[in-house]
Amino acid sequence: MSFAFYQNKDSFLVAVDCIIMGFRDNELNILIARRPFEPLKGGWSLMGGFVNSNESSDEAAARVLNEFTGIDNIFMEQVKAYGEINRDLGERVISIAYYALVNIELFDTTLAEKYDAKWVRLSLLPELIFDHNKMVKDTINILQRKAAIKPIGFNLLGEQFTLPTLQSLYESIYQESIDKRNFRKKLMTMDILEKLEEKDKGSSKKGAYYYKFNKEKYDQLIQQGLHFSL
Amino acid sequence: MSFAFYQNKDSFLVAVDCIIMGFRDNELNILIARRPFEPLKGGWSLMGGFVNSNESSDEAAARVLNEFTGIDNIFMEQVKAYGEINRDLGERVISIAYYALVNIELFDTTLAEKYDAKWVRLSLLPELIFDHNKMVKDTINILQRKAAIKPIGFNLLGEQFTLPTLQSLYESIYQESIDKRNFRKKLMTMDILEKLEEKDKGSSKKGAYYYKFNKEKYDQLIQQGLHFSL
DNA sequence: GCATTAAGTGTAAAATAGACATTTATTATT
DNA sequence: AATAATAAATGTCTATTTTACACTTAATGC
Numbered sequence: 001m002s003f004a005f006y007q008n009k010d011s012f013l014v015a016v017d018c019i020i021m022g023f024r025d026n027e028l029n030i031l032i033a034r035r036p037f038e039p040l041k042g043g044w045s046l047m048g049g050f051v052n053s054n055e056s057s058d059e060a061a062a063r064v065l066n067e068f069t070g071i072d073n074i075f076m077e078q079v080k081a082y083g084e085i086n087r088d089l090g091e092r093v094i095s096i097a098y099y100a101l102v103n104i105e106l107f108d109t110t111l112a113e114k115y116d117a118k119w120v121r122l123s124l125l126p127e128l129i130f131d132h133n134k135m136v137k138d139t140i141n142i143l144q145r146k147a148a149i150k151p152i153g154f155n156l157l158g159e160q161f162t163l164p165t166l167q168s169l170y171e172s173i174y175q176e177s178i179d180k181r182n183f184r185k186k187l188m189t190m191d192i193l194e195k196l197e198e199k200d201k202g203s204s205k206k207g208a209y210y211y212k213f214n215k216e217k218y219d220q221l222i223q224q225g226l227h228f229s230l
Numbered sequence: 231m232s233f234a235f236y237q238n239k240d241s242f243l244v245a246v247d248c249i250i251m252g253f254r255d256n257e258l259n260i261l262i263a264r265r266p267f268e269p270l271k272g273g274w275s276l277m278g279g280f281v282n283s284n285e286s287s288d289e290a291a292a293r294v295l296n297e298f299t300g301i302d303n304i305f306m307e308q309v310k311a312y313g314e315i316n317r318d319l320g321e322r323v324i325s326i327a328y329y330a331l332v333n334i335e336l337f338d339t340t341l342a343e344k345y346d347a348k349w350v351r352l353s354l355l356p357e358l359i360f361d362h363n364k365m366v367k368d369t370i371n372i373l374q375r376k377a378a379i380k381p382i383g384f385n386l387l388g389e390q391f392t393l394p395t396l397q398s399l400y401e402s403i404y405q406e407s408i409d410k411r412n413f414r415k416k417l418m419t420m421d422i423l424e425k426l427e428e429k430d431k432g433s434s435k436k437g438a439y440y441y442k443f444n445k446e447k448y449d450q451l452i453q454q455g456l457h458f459s460l
Numbered sequence: 461g462c463a464t465t466a467a468g469t470g471t472a473a474a475a476t477a478g479a480c481a482t483t484t485a486t487t488a489t490t
Numbered sequence: 491a492a493t494a495a496t497a498a499a500t501g502t503c504t505a506t507t508t509t510a511c512a513c514t515t516a517a518t519g520c
Contacts, residue, residue, distance in 0.1 A: 054315075081308065
């Protein structure tokens with residue numbers, strides 16, 4: 001099947017770039033890698049790849065994520081498309097950015113060597129190639145808006161976590177400090193956490209209780225039409 | 231200049247589709263047109279076009295907007311990219327959607343005939359081709375979030391407007407009715423409107439005062455770091 | 461048993477959001 | 491000239507949400 005109107009139109013390379021975020025050392029971290037080819041070989045870059053004709057852009061993003069982290073089935077959403085003419089110094093490439101929130105513990109560290117990749121703190125992010133810094137900035141923006149509405153932060157943590165950890169996660173997203181009591185108060189009114197018996201003694205003598213996210217309760221509340229803000 | 235890594239990659243047609251919104255009859259309206267070519271010739275469609283290699287996707291969107299409305303220099307933002315494999319029944323096309331908020335009075339009506347286009351109320355939007363309904367839905371979502379933060383609504387109105395009109399605009403965006411007194415109270419605390427002498431006698435015997443948006447005051451407040459919500 | 465460390469806890473004030481009903485200006489009608 | 495009709499304009503009180511703020515507690519190492 002071929003239609004006349006589609007003839008003689010320009011076509012483009014289309015890439016996906018992934019802003020892969022994890023949480024470590026009480027701060028958001030981003031996975032970046034040394035670019036292995038020209039132009040700008042050796043520059044710091046987001047994880048990217050080209051879209052193939054046998055996959056959707058969402059699929060391409062999931063493939064790239066898996067390729068660089070070994071992680072599958074992850075929270076991933078589109079940021080936006082970047083379509084400036086000279087954004088890629090090699091050729092005209094239109095890139096669709098996606099961000100992923102991953103539990104950094106699931107990261108396959110052997111892949112870090114393979115791809116010359118590393119996690120860097122958001123606050124220490126170096127200059128990246130092309131418009132990748134802009135992509136990160138746009139992502140943080142989305143994250144801040146989104147985190148206030150949906151409990152996406154939990155994607156960044158393991159099964160169980162302490163409230164101090166959860167709080168620093170949100171402080172890292174919002175890039176401002178939050179009052180401990182107010183933070184907990186709000187969490188408790190939402191009633192989507194389950195307190196466990198066990199404590200994490202890693203960072204204090206007293207130890208902080210572990211909690212886990214109660215997805216059933218959350219989904220139930222959502223269905224009742226409740227909104228959230230954290 | 232040509233780099234090895236870019237060789238042999240699949241390339242794609244890239245389109246822009248524009249969700250062009252205006253405000254009329256106390257409701258948001260969207261410009262749609264009969265598609266003039268196969269496949270789905272005659273189906274209702276958003277205003278679209280292909281990106282050319284000599285323009286960015288933003289530029290392509292502005293070009294398409296101008297082509298179909300005669301309007302230039304308009305508030306326009308990207309919605310997102312749509313990259314499903316079979317979203318376009320003709321060929322594989324990746325589309326980047328943009329929404330525009332236009333003052334419907336500036337619309338060149340001769341273009342409506344030329345392109346078999348018309349404004350339809352959001353509430354009466356027919357089924358559109360491909361994933362265009364989804365694009366509209368995503369746009370409304372963005373608009374609702376965005377309108378709560380920035381005074382984007384004013385892009386849809388002329389230089390001067392009445393408060394009842396402004397209120398129905400926001401009711402149309404939020405798709406819910408707003409209390410008149412609370413709406414005005416909030417507006418007044420923002421202090422970004424200027425009351426004019428003149429009244430609009432079009433819709434009542436008493437007449438409603440015209441106001442205009444005070445952009446200087448608004449920018450000033452923004453610089454002071456104030457937030458808004460409407 | 462004392463010092464150290466971070467975890468855990470409650471209350472009061474301020475700001476914001478939401479509910480609600482009457483008066484007013486103007487025009488058309490008798 | 492009085493009256494009816496229409497939509498515009500206006501203010502208060504209550505409920506909810508947000509913010510500010512400081513001490514006690516559990517566990518460990520010395």
